[in-house]
Amino acid sequence: MVIKKAKRIQELPPYLFAEIDKKKNALKARGADIISLGIGDPDLPTPPHIVAKLREAAGNPAHHRYPDYEGMPSFRRAAADWYASRFGVRLDADREVVSLIGSKEGIAHMPIAFVDPGDVVLCPDPGYPVYAVGTGFCGGVVYRMPLRRENAFLPDLSAIPDDVAKAAKLMWLCYPNNPTSATATREFFRDAIAFAKRHEIILCHDAAYSEIYFDGERPMSFLEIDGAREVGIEFHSLSKTYNMTGWRVGFAVGNEELVAGLGKVKTNVDSGVFQAVQEAGIAALSSDQGCVESGRAIYQRRRDLVLKALAKAGLKAVTPKATFYVWVENPKGLDSASFASRVLEETAVVITPGTGFGPSGEGYVRFSLTVADDRLAEAVARIERLSL
Ligand SMILES: Cc1ncc(COP(=O)(O)O)c(C=O)c1O
Numbered sequence: 001m002v003i004k005k006a007k008r009i010q011e012l013p014p015y016l017f018a019e020i021d022k023k024k025n026a027l028k029a030r031g032a033d034i035i036s037l038g039i040g041d042p043d044l045p046t047p048p049h050i051v052a053k054l055r056e057a058a059g060n061p062a063h064h065r066y067p068d069y070e071g072m073p074s075f076r077r078a079a080a081d082w083y084a085s086r087f088g089v090r091l092d093a094d095r096e097v098v099s100l101i102g103s104k105e106g107i108a109h110m111p112i113a114f115v116d117p118g119d120v121v122l123c124p125d126p127g128y129p130v131y132a133v134g135t136g137f138c139g140g141v142v143y144r145m146p147l148r149r150e151n152a153f154l155p156d157l158s159a160i161p162d163d164v165a166k167a168a169k170l171m172w173l174c175y176p177n178n179p180t181s182a183t184a185t186r187e188f189f190r191d192a193i194a195f196a197k198r199h200e201i202i203l204c205h206d207a208a209y210s211e212i213y214f215d216g217e218r219p220m221s222f223l224e225i226d227g228a229r230e231v232g233i234e235f236h237s238l239s240k241t242y243n244m245t246g247w248r249v250g251f252a253v254g255n256e257e258l259v260a261g262l263g264k265v266k267t268n269v270d271s272g273v274f275q276a277v278q279e280a281g282i283a284a285l286s287s288d289q290g291c292v293e294s295g296r297a298i299y300q301r302r303r304d305l306v307l308k309a310l311a312k313a314g315l316k317a318v319t320p321k322a323t324f325y326v327w328v329e330n331p332k333g334l335d336s337a338s339f340a341s342r343v344l345e346e347t348a349v350v351i352t353p354g355t356g357f358g359p360s361g362e363g364y365v366r367f368s369l370t371v372a373d374d375r376l377a378e379a380v381a382r383i384e385r386l387s388l
Contacts (some may be wrong), residue, residue, distance in 0.1 A: 008137050013129075019337065020353070023344050035379040036350040037367045040178065040324060042243040044298065047291040050242060050284045057279035065254070067272040070263045071099025071251065075278040079236070082285040085334045087221040095230075095256040098263045099273050099281075103208050103237040103250035106262055108134040109269070110233075111170065113261035114202055116141040119169035122154060126357030126364075127180050128206065132173040143168065144237055148208040153182035157195045165199040171359075174206040176219050176322030179357050179366040183213070183321045196231040202258060203232035211241040211292050213322040214300045214318045223254060231260040240324070242284045249273050249281045299324045302369040302376055307356045309380040310367075313388070324369040327354075339388075340365050347382035 020038075028034055032358035046050075057063055068078070076097040083089050091097055102104040107130045115121060117139030123131040132142045143164050145155035155173075173192060175184035196203040205222045213219055222228050233254035239245040252262060266272065273281075306326050310317045316329040328351075330339045334355035343350070343351055343365070354361030369376065 002021050010138065012133065013105040020340055020344060020350065023341060024350055027344065032348040033378075034348050034350060035371060035375050035382075037369070037376075037379060038350040040240070040368050040370055041245050041296075042240065043372050044243045044295060046243045046247070047284075049287055049291075050244070053283035054247075054276055054280040057276035063275035063279070065275075067275045069267045069270070069272040069279065071272060072275060072278050075099055075273075075282055076251070078282040078285045079253065081225075083221070083253060083340075087224055089221055089223045091253050092256070096259055097251055097253050097276060098266070100235070100237075100250040100252055101273050102239060102245075102248040103206065103235040103252070104130055105248075105270070106235050106250065106252045107131065107172075107204075107206060108137075109265045110204055110262055111135050111140055112265045112269075113265060114258075115169055115262050120164055120167040122155075122160065122168050122171035122201070123358075124172060124174060124177070125359060126354055126361035127172065128174060128178055129357065131206075132358075135170075140169070141167075144358060144360065145171075146152075147177070147180055147182070148360070152185075153177055153180040153183060153318075154188050157191060162307055163277070165195070165201070168199060168201045170202040170204060171196060172204050172206065173222075174208070175222075176207075176209040176213065178209060178323060179325055179352070179354065179361065179364075180327045181318060181320035181323045181325050184222075185218070186220065186225065189220070189225050189228070193222070193225055193227050197227065201231070203228070205232060205234045207234050209240055209323045210235040210236065212296060212299060212324055213321065214296065214303065217289050217321055222367050229255055231255065233262070234317070238281055238284055241295075243295065244284070247277050247280070249277050250340060298373075302373070305376065305380055306367055306369065306383075309384045312384045313386040315386075315388075326339050326367040326369065328341070328365050328367060330363055330365065334388070335357060336362055336365055342356055342388060343383070343386065346386060347379070349379045349382055359377050 076093040080093040103182045121135040147153040158307040239252040259345040318327045340353040354364035
């Protein structure tokens with residue numbers, strides 16, 4: 001029998017890193033010491049008090065059963081309390097918070113609840129690929145909103161044609177932004193909310209990097225703006241804040257109908273987060289946040305190290321205000337894929353071509369700061385010697 005994949009899988013964009021992977025493997029086979037600055041996965045361990053809580057909670061038989069799909073009331077309360085103390089936003093833990101098996105799960109499932117075939121979904125370009133993939137899985141149509149340097153990597157909402165805005169059902173935003181590292185202003189969020197209201201568009205804000213910020217400039221939650229709760233939902237992750245990518249825990253908060261819609265999908269496709277992990281999540285959210293502060297200091301030091309090396313190599317970078325990524329312009333005459341390939345060939349350092357995040361990522365590559373200090377120092381020394 002011929003096994004044929006569904007169109008939604010066949011239509012997935014080609015794997016953009018195939019060429020880089022081929023080169024990486026060839027270099028490895030020749031014994032090269034590869035350093036990957038390609039992936040945003042913290043090298044730092046999960047703080048010990050969170051691990052200890054999981055150990056203790058894993059021994060409790062009450063946690064061995066199916067969890068509540070929407071999250072334990074205590075986990076949702078901890079998320080709401082964290083929101084109140086961090087952003088000054090009050091949430092109803094029962095109706096305005098849902099736990100997620102990592103924010104990726106919620107982001108991928110959101111269109112199942114709200115996007116019908118043919119509905120337009122506005123996605124940032126460059127952007128986290130799951131916005132577009134989740135849309136495509138539901139037969140939605142992706143409209144790419146370019147993020148350009150001259151517009152501080154914010155989408156130009158006035159450039160969205162009226163017919164597109166009319167057909168749009170949902171819009172994704174992400175600040176602090178992966179991959180450009182930009183942050184959003186209060187004015188921008190205000191405009192986006194007004195735009196969403198005017199065109200009846202659901203506003204989804206991905207705030208996975210809200211706690212990885214520099215120079216004391218704390219990014220805001222878009223729910224701090226009046227009217228946000230009428231149109232929007234915000235996605236949070238414990239992955240980056242507490243170095244918990246492998247644990248798979250996050251949450252979404254905001255408009256109760258949007259939270260309920262997402263919850264309805266979850267009741268039908270998964271059964272929520274392992275309760276012992278939720279207990280550890282509670283410990284993360286409600287304990288002293290000193291570990292988050294130390295993480296930020298480490299990333300800020302690494303950011304400065306990388307910026308210095310890039311400048312020495314004559315490369316132009318966007319100075320990140322947040323996230324653990326550095327968005328770097330291609331040198332003249334090279335496209336993103338060839339720039340990333342040249343860096344790999346000359347230094348054995350893996351970076352991500354901007355086009356991996358959408359066509360408007362052309363012109364840039366992304367460096368990630370999530371490798372141990374000694375490896376980053378080695379990568380930086382090699383980059384300083386680059387001659388492009
Ligand atoms: C912008 C953005 N959103 C969401 C996620 C998903 O994170 P998680 O599913 O670990 O919460 C990532 C992961 O890299 C990301 O970069």
